[in-house]
Amino acid sequence: MSYSTFNRKKFDSMKEPMFFGENVNVARYDQQKHPIFEKLIEKQLSFFWRPEEVDLSNDRKDFQKLEEHEKHIFLSNLKYQTLLDSVQGRSPNVALLPIVSLPELETWIETWSFSETIHSRSYTHIIRNIVNDPTLIFDDIVTNEEITKRADSVSKYYDNLIEMVNLYNTMGFGTFNIPGKGDIEITMPKLKKALYLTVASVNVLEAVRFYVSFACSFGFAERTLMEGNAKIIKLIARDEALHLTGTQHMMNLMASGKDDPEMAIIAEECKDDVRDIFIEAAEQEKEWATYLFKDGSMIGLNAQILGQYVEYITNVRMQAVGLDTYFETKHNPIPWINAWLVSDNVQVAPQEAEISSYLVGQTDNSLDDSDFDDFDL
Amino acid sequence: MTSTSKPESLEKKEQVHRVLIGKKQILVTEEEPLLVQLERAGIHVEYQCREGYCSSCSIKLLWGNVCYPFEPLAWVQSGYLLACCAIVKSDIEIAFFD
Numbered sequence: 181m182s183y184s185t186f187n188r189k190k191f192d193s194m195k196e197p198m199f200f201g202e203n204v205n206v207a208r209y210d211q212q213k214h215p216i217f218e219k220l221i222e223k224q225l226s227f228f229w230r231p232e233e234v235d236l237s238n239d240r241k242d243f244q245k246l247e248e249h250e251k252h253i254f255l256s257n258l259k260y261q262t263l264l265d266s267v268q269g270r271s272p273n274v275a276l277l278p279i280v281s282l283p284e285l286e287t288w289i290e291t292w293s294f295s296e297t298i299h300s301r302s303y304t305h306i307i308r309n310i311v312n313d314p315t316l317i318f319d320d321i322v323t324n325e326e327i328t329k330r331a332d333s334v335s336k337y338y339d340n341l342i343e344m345v346n347l348y349n350t351m352g353f354g355t356f357n358i359p360g361k362g363d364i365e366i367t368m369p370k371l372k373k374a375l376y377l378t379v380a381s382v383n384v385l386e387a388v389r390f391y392v393s394f395a396c397s398f399g400f401a402e403r404t405l406m407e408g409n410a411k412i413i414k415l416i417a418r419d420e421a422l423h424l425t426g427t428q429h430m431m432n433l434m435a436s437g438k439d440d441p442e443m444a445i446i447a448e449e450c451k452d453d454v455r456d457i458f459i460e461a462a463e464q465e466k467e468w469a470t471y472l473f474k475d476g477s478m479i480g481l482n483a484q485i486l487g488q489y490v491e492y493i494t495n496v497r498m499q500a501v502g503l504d505t506y507f508e509t510k511h512n513p514i515p516w517i518n519a520w521l522v523s524d525n526v527q528v529a530p531q532e533a534e535i536s537s538y539l540v541g542q543t544d545n546s547l548d549d550s551d552f553d554d555f556d557l
Numbered sequence: 558m559t560s561t562s563k564p565e566s567l568e569k570k571e572q573v574h575r576v577l578i579g580k581k582q583i584l585v586t587e588e589e590p591l592l593v594q595l596e597r598a599g600i601h602v603e604y605q606c607r608e609g610y611c612s613s614c615s616i617k618l619l620w621g622n623v624c625y626p627f628e629p630l631a632w633v634q635s636g637y638l639l640a641c642c643a644i645v646k647s648d649i650e651i652a653f654f655d
């Protein structure tokens with residue numbers, strides 16, 4: 181089953197599964213088996229932005245005034261974000277393009293990955309603006325043990341899928357002995373399992389890990405520090421919301437069996453594995469929070485609060501892909517994050533921002549018709 | 558009051574629906590999505606995009622009907638609604654995340 185950049189077979193791409201069907205030939209978008217991916221492409225294109233549009237001159241001054249432990253929090257968080265987007269800027273392409281079978285999904289993967297490279301470029305923009313020697317920061321990403329631990333867990337499912345697909349494309353099905361790794365068995369169900377787990381781990385990366393890092397970035401902005409950085413993170417967060425919706429759609433389409441009946445069986449079999457991926461990532465993120473705040477907290481954010489946010493957001497994301505929630509925390513411990521996450525193109529009235537900041541969990545049960553007199557009913 | 562204005566106001570009255578949340582109850586219209594009306598009533602709802610593509614505002618719909626003026630990009634789980642873009646079409650009961 182070797183990969184072809186232009187499949188010469190004539191087939192109906194509307195009948196192909198998302199993955200492991202025919203290699204795509206004609207890039208056509210006039211018809212789609214899953215129109216959602218075409219809509220995601222359109223939306224992502226409409227979001228296009230460039231990091232240099234955001235002025236960071238105040239951030240440099242802010243950064244210099246931060247306490248040492250705050251600099252550690254800010255820079256470690258930025259390094260982690262750089263790692264995650266380094267992975268995301270290439271891996272969807274490398275891992276998924278050789279096995280995708282729908283033109284609209286192929287282009288969504290490329291569009292998605294491209295937007296990640298903008299995120300990576302924005303980290304360079306930020307780092308260049310706040311420190312004199314960016315190399316010190318970038319080098320630490322490959323040597324700092326706390327960061328490399330993260331790198332292993334965010335890349336292992338991708339790497340495993342890529343290795344299996346390479347074998348499949350050169351050798352086909354069978355059991356192959358790979359020096360240093362032993363026997364690797366390549367069957368279609370095994371490939372599909374590797375794919376499903378990869379998509380799940382990407383969903384965790386974008387929908388859980390990234391949001392934890394957003395919380396830190398916005399924690400500074402809540403104190404009116406590093407606001408240029410927060411503006412960039414806000415643009416990144418808008419993209420990530422779209423990306424996580426993309427992986428949620430992939431997972432839910434796979435699990436429904438509507439796209440590929442065999443995939444539904446695999447998704448069912450993988451339920452516990454996926455659950456474990458979420459829980460393991462959440463535990464790692466909590467550990468990471470402890471590392472971030474090891475020398476001191478910031479006003480409004482500490483290891484405990486960030487840990488609760490990890491639990492809360494993990495619950496939300498688990499539920500979105502049809503899993504039972506796992507953690508105790510059912511309320512967002514940092515409701516102020518919503519006002520930062522909301523996209524600039526959407527108007528939020530100031531009082532709504534206040535509601536989210538100060539009226540957490542409060543409800544008014546004394547409402548009756550008279551409360552609606554202000555409205556033209 | 559003219560005779561023509563009465564049926565009109567009655568018709569608009571019919572567009573007011575009850576939203577039950579636990580033991581609380583609020584009234585909403587079909588003029589705007591549920592999210593803004595919940596916020597105005599002091600009820601905190603999670604959100605990010607406020608236009609249907611992030612699923613942050615997903616809330617359990619226990620019973621009743623909502624509709625979407627445009628199809629949201631986010632996956633809407635069965636038994637859930639997206640508050641930022643859902644228009645309430647009948648009395649409904651909703652529940653937050655458990």
Ligand code: FES
Nearest residue numbers: 607609612614641
């Ligand atoms: S706030 Fe994003 S889908 Fe409703």
Ligand SMILES: [Fe+2]
Nearest residue numbers: 265268296299
């Ligand atoms: Fe990204």
Ligand SMILES: [Fe+2]
Nearest residue numbers: 268386420423
């Ligand atoms: Fe992403």
